[in-house]
Amino acid sequence: MSILTILISLYTIVLIAFLRKIYGNNKTTNSVYALLVAISLWQFSLAILFMIQLSPDTALWLFRVFRVGQLLLLPALAAILYTIIQNRFTTFILLISMACSLMVIVINFTSLGILQLNIVDDYYFPQYGTLATVYKVYVLFTLLFPLLVLRYVNLLHNINLRTFVKVTMIAMLTGSTITSLNVVGTHGLIPGVIGNYIMIISLISTLLYTYNITLNKHKRLIEKIIMDKSLNVFSSDLIHEIRNNATVVKGFNDIIMLENNDARTQKFTNQINTAIGNINLLITQYGEFIKHGTLKLESCDMTNIIQKVYTQFYYSDDIKININGNASVIANVTFLKQVLFNIIKNASEESRKLNIPCVINFDIDTDDNNADIKIIDSNGTLDYNFETDIFKIFESKKQDGFGIGLLACSKLMLYQDGKFNIINKSDDSEEKIIQLTLKRAI
Template sequence: MIIAFLIAIIGIIPIVLAICVLIIYKGSELAFALFLYMLSISFWQLDIAVLYLKGVLSEEVITWLFRFFRVGPTFMIPLVFYLAYVLINKHTTNIKNRSFHKFQFSIFNLKVLSFLVGWSLIVYLINMTGLGIIGVKEVEIVNSNLNFYFPEYGPLNFLYLFHTSSFLILIIFAFIISRQIQNLYLKNFLGTFSYCSLLLFIFGLLNFIPGTGALFSSLGTIIFSVIIVFSFVKLNTMLTVNYNRLMERQKKLDNAGNLAASLVHEVKNTLQIINGYSKLLGESHLPSEDKKMTVMIQKAAGQMEELLNNYTKLLKYKSIEYKMVDLNEIIEQSIEIAAEFLQRNAVEVFFDKKYTTLKTYANDAYLKQVFFNLIKNSSEAFSKEISVRNIMISTDIQVDRIFIHFTDTGKGIPADHWNSIFDPFTTSKNEGLGLGLPFVKNIILEHRGDINVVDSSSKGTHIQIILPQYSFSSL
């Protein structure tokens, strides 16, 4: 009776910790998945505890309770799959290896999850009959005078053993995928989860040996619960700390007041005229080459209109609207809009698209203008004698930050001007105002990022943009 009570108390530990996590990180789907997983572990411990109720309950009642509480270990398989699914599909789209990216989605998807839930339900229903568990029998623990009940398995118990072994396969898959994740915090959490679940599995296997007793899994449960909850809290804490650091660096755009608002209003009026006439030209009988030009005019005018609308909202509400965007698409669209400048200066752009998707919270119109300005500036940084006229754009992810590299083969920037080029009214062009790069700097800072000249010489310039990778939990 005392041992049963002790095991039951141990079984409450994971669910209590999981409830605390769920309350602290309310709204986080990962916290909810972890809660369900810890709940299944608690049921598993209660399943073991009833085997030590000899003399308190009859064998029939103990058998029924053992069958009932086996819902915990039975549904641990779809629950560990669900937890890995939430991490992989909803929070980690940035995986370098594209073939592996497709492979993971072919395994961790809703169809497989539904199948595992259905299969687990079948195994559990068989477990509730004599085909799975016939009853319980009294067994003595080795080198001890302690007796407890041990289940007598039915002819279809091999299905449960097969089902349990799939837990190990899922853990191995989760560990392999964790090595491919670029976000260090997510990578460490999934790796720790895989190691601890493997430890839990090994301790659980000892429960199938009658002579060892059923206390080993309780030891594994304590170790697992403490490490996993600590790892989860550390994960969210580090993401929150980094988020706050970025927020501290954030600078608000200067409020241009009524003058800027009036300017925006007048530009929008002029833009409507450009839009109207470009559409009329597009509908008229023009050569195909001219029609392509009118399409480019419409795209550029559309980008300008979207930018002005965002700037109007910024002046009115003092904030920028953010949404989940794919940086790959924004960069590609920026290259397309800058096509005329590139063609005029005989410059070629190469975009090294390493990732299938590259997602972050951002304002797509502002970022599109940022990349357009950088491409335009780079395309104008080539003297006539330079024969290799290329702009290389590449992306990378380190820990929780996205790095975007702009490298050109232009004439370069003097070292003492690397910082001042981002100051207003600083320009080397006779017709320029020196507001393009300051705009770029302000927008990147608004996105809690940074931009700097990494290197520049007569062989070219390397400019690096740093943006925060999107956070998967509620902050």
């Protein structure tokens, strides 16, 4: 029994390794990892009780050390709650839980907490000291905290992580309730073992479920990228030539900057250098993507990205932007900026042709998982047939266009696990607008 319990506790550490690959590191996931470490230590403490070949003193010392895991469950649960909803209440709960945990840990290492270990049947069982009531009350609060987390867990944006946390809390509630029979009554050690087994089996099942969902999503994404041949124009040799030309342009631009010191020239040459820098960054990112098949995705502020693109290239009286709402999204910043650059550029060019001011509205809406950015400009909505035309390579209504700009945007969004769609402006309208969709950051 002790070997099986140790193996299960070690498997909890394996769970953490898998979870890190699926969800990475952030405040919520780190709190979940801390909870799993605490559960693992708790399981080790149960394994110690089955090692009757150890002397009572040695077993007692090891039991007290590993039992710290159980006593850290409360602050770990409070930390998860705090990362989901940060306010004065959850901050207070986190601080109180840490203080209570520290107090019970100190008691745990004295005879006031555990007097000694007695052999019952074929395992050790603790004989609690005079402050055993403190421990029992603490265990009761540990049972209540998963209910608090379940109350607010739907605020997590990542649906798979939300599912895992939900099942973890339910498993904690079930397992801890059964385990508490160790403390209340004369049920012996078996309820604790059963409770821990229930927890670990639930966690493994949920991990496999969420991992399978994540794996299938990435598989579908890669299949789309591999099957889509419409962007073969971005081959490695073309990227090389683009970089060469960008280098030449930058060289001449630097000469102009040195020979002309007036403010107007400096303004334009700085903008050219910014554009060249973006081109080089885009080429580097795309080259790495072609070479390794991976793309750097990170959490970024959507409003901040839109404003940066506008400020770098289009800040003027002729072009205005309005941003309604905001969201933190998962994206490749370079690719996302290029998409926005293309959209604003197209709108500004159309406004110049129509000889009207260019005003672009970015309406950002969110749900549990995604952020939708609806883009409406003052040129009016898109042509009815534009929804399909933009996905036809080399077909453009612009005399100097290749017809790959918005098509490239749609692919750059795809590579970020996002979407570039042409949608109806409203439910009762057939007018078309652009909508970008990205995953929300946690």
